[in-house]
Amino acid sequence: MNTAPARLLATLPLGTRVVVRYRIDDAVHGATDALGEIVARQTDTCTVRTRSAGDVVIALADVTAAKTVPPPPAPRRG
Template sequence: MSTSPAQLLSTLPLGTRVVVRYRIEATGHRATDALGEIVGREIDTCTVRTRSAGDIAIPLRDVVAAKPVPPPPASRRR
């Protein structure tokens, strides 16, 4: 039995780096991704802290896919 993406986000520890695809329109035809760390969780939302957009509260009902990802690569020296 597989776990739904919303269930996965509900069980991962805070601070886990994830990528989340979620719907951005009521019709469900458009989706976007959020890449960052889980910093908060409520009954029906998960908050992901991204580099570019800051904290994004994502309704779990709109999550299409989610998975943990490895830490970002180390910065390279010039």
């Protein structure tokens, strides 16, 4: 585990928008990303609410990278 990203996720306030790269059990891909807001946190997990997948529970031990990101752009006017 890379402890710096896990430490970051453990200290950010709920509601912070982040992108998190974490390991998955998939022989082809091995890792995936979650982009969204931190909505819950336990001692060993973090939950990120994404647009496409809903709430994603991520084990902090599986996190390989994480950073805060700016809010999504405003919707385009038609």
